[in-house]
Amino acid sequence: MAIGYQSLFNDNDSVDKANTHKIYDVIIVGSGVSGSFMAKELVDAGLDVLLLEAGEFFSRTNFPKKEIDANSKLYWSGGIEFNKSADLAFLRPKVVGGGSIVNQALLDRFDDMALDSFKEQSGVSFFTKESMQPWYEKAESEIHQEVIPKEHRNKNAEIFAKGFEENNYLYDSLTRAQKNCAYEEGNDCIECLSGCRRDSKQSTLITTLKSAINNGLHMKSLFEVKNIVHKTDEVRVDGIHLKREYESFRAKKLVLASGAMGNSKLLLNSGFKKSLPALGQNFYSHPQFMVLGLFKEQINSGNGPFQALKSADPNFRRKGFKLENVFAPPVGISMLLPGHGEEHQQLMKKISHMACIEVAIRDTNPGSIKTNRHGKMIIDKKLNEEDKKRKNAGIEAINNIFSSQGAQRIIEGNLPIGLHLMGGLGIGERARFSVVTPDFHLHGYKNIFAADSSIFPNAPGINPSLTIMALTKMAASKVFR
Ligand SMILES: Cc1cc2nc3c(=O)[nH]c(=O)nc-3n(C[C@H](O)[C@H](O)[C@H](O)COP(=O)(O)OP(=O)(O)OC[C@H]3O[C@@H](n4cnc5c(N)ncnc54)[C@H](O)[C@@H]3O)c2cc1C
Structure with a gap:
């Protein structure tokens, strides 16, 4: 168990003790902004939830002190990744708490311009100020803002x-x-x-994730999910713990919250492209x-x-x-x-x-x-x-x-x-042009869900985190329905 748990959370022996034999209600892949909010919602609804995260658990007691160490320990690929032509860099968080640990925590609601273009491209009717307002309010109620x-x-x-x-x-x-x-x-x-x-920045470690863990969330860090197997009434995920132990976990439902690149990579490598032609498309940053x-x-x-x-x-x-x-x-x-x-x-x-x-x-x-x-x-x-x-x-x-x-x-x-890595699993009405339905499950897969940055249909031009939180809250009610 990482040191961080002891200082942050109540005694909780569910942490890092995932069970390969049982069938969880829900497995969430990725503990970032969306994964942490989803975990809290589902645990609060009484579900048995396992959260799998490729990154390490750090807390205020042991966050890397040197910039160079932080780059390599809190991000994928040693700190920085590039596009094919190596003229655009990407920063992709890899740590328990995901982007909320390393980001600047600036929060903005979307304006009409962003929502209208989401609605126009996706055909999804809830992208309006009126429909989003209650979900923004619910998200904002989880975090202190100044x-x-x-x-x-x-x-x-x-x-x-x-x-x-x-x-x-x-x-x-x-x-x-x-x-x-x-x-x-x-x-x-x-x-x-x-x-x-100082735990002043309101990362999910001290908001939703903390609450979920204290209320019985099972979590396994340093576990990279490599493959997803979909069955009619069950989903299996296969992955590697600490880069050496292969393990598989099963659940009735799966929530993908590994970010725009993470979700796309995982589904592509699990063979979903044939049934989801728009997978990996419409990536923005x-x-x-x-x-x-x-x-x-x-x-x-x-x-x-x-x-x-x-x-x-x-x-x-x-x-x-x-x-x-x-x-x-x-x-x-x-x-x-x-x-x-x-x-x-x-x-x-x-x-x-x-x-x-x-x-x-x-x-x-x-x-x-x-x-x-x-x-x-x-x-x-x-x-x-x-x-x-x-x-x-x-x-x-x-x-x-x-x-x-x-x-x-x-x-x-x-x-x-x-x-701001967005897209790859764009939300939309039509399966040919989108990956996630307005009910937040993959087209054709009623027990695999996503509500993180990967579902953005285009670039809003506004800080994305608050909207990811709001959409995740909205999606959670569809997962436990
Ligand atoms: C330096 C920086 C500053 C930023 N500042 C702001 C800001 O001020 N305001 C704002 O709104 N946004 C900001 N952002 C962007 C914001 O952090 C992201 O948009 C947000 O974190 C995306 O949330 P997410 O849930 O989609 O994914 P993430 O928060 O990135 O979480 C995804 C998690 O999934 C894990 N994962 C990926 N693949 C796997 C796998 N195969 N198995 C297991 N786990 C996996 C990752 O390790 C990661 O922890 C910033 C980002 C950075 C890097």
Whole structure:
């Protein structure tokens, strides 16, 4: 048993004691945002649930302290993955709690533009503000949220705010799932990217997953599901524990919550493509481009709440991009900077003088997820001309902001990164063009469900987590019905 359990949860001998002989009511694959919310709902409904997670269990007592260790221990493939042409990077969490451990916990409801385009593409009638509202409310009731207070904005946020004002752009404060960050004590939220060591960030470890485990959820970490076998009234999952022990588990129903790439890979490798032709299609990632402004004075962008503000300009939304003030730890920044050797080193020495704004685009060019004959995942995802136009419009706005604030130099980061991995199992009415039905089960498979980021039919251009939570709540009632 990992150390983390002892400090976080009540004595619970169901943790890491999964039973290969019994038939569970439900098995959930993946303990991220969706998996944790699903687990709580199902356990609360009295079901016997097993949660399988490929990543390790960490908690505030043992989250990796060094950035380099966090990358390799909390993410798939040693920290970073790439598309086929190696010009777009992806960060895919692999840890108990999934994205909620490493993400920035910024929460937004979808606007009409996002919901309308989901509805139009999927034909699913509940993608309206009215239908989603009760589910957003239920999701929000699980997590404490705070707007970053103005008095704690750091210098990077001030540059963002002043630059927006001088260019007549509109901005707003970010809302974050957090509690008692105590900035006045000198806490820096950038550390939360490796897991929050004060339990201030409201990851699922301290919200839904904690509650589910304390109420009898069975969980097995370090278990990668490799194969799914569907039978009429039972589902079997086969996988590997600690990369060496093969085990199989059975349940009446299966919930796939291993994210856009995880779900697609698993179903493709289990032979579902023949019956689900749209499997692996329509993959999106909100590619983001970080732009650094080099200033004469020290900015210390990583101090305090390192993200506080977002664009709220209807023009930006119409043009398909959003801006946020942001920063990254040193290894991340070093990957963004140009040059090699001495030139790169000299720039890195100025890290405390760098402000940073990211442009994230609402990508329009659908990618695809495939696997080769060895089961290895291949991501075909490129920016099309429209995507590049969106990126360039965002970068132009950032240039205006930094220039108006006296930046000595503006550096466009080397590497676009997709953090919001979405699609592959798109939801929709028609089996030919979608994978998941409006009742959240796979077309043709009434006992296999999904409600995580994989079911997004396209890119909303808005932080996805809150909507994943809301959809998962909605889906849970279909699983235990
Ligand atoms: C650095 C970063 C910052 C972000 N910031 C924000 C933000 O501020 N706001 C926001 O809304 N979103 C943010 N996101 C995105 C957000 O975290 C994701 O959209 C969200 O976590 C997706 O939820 P999910 O349940 O679909 O999958 P995940 O949370 O990714 O969970 C999937 C889980 O399944 C496990 N898994 C995968 N395959 C298998 C398998 N075969 N067997 C067993 N387990 C498996 C994985 O290890 C993982 O733990 C951020 C992401 C990153 C990386």
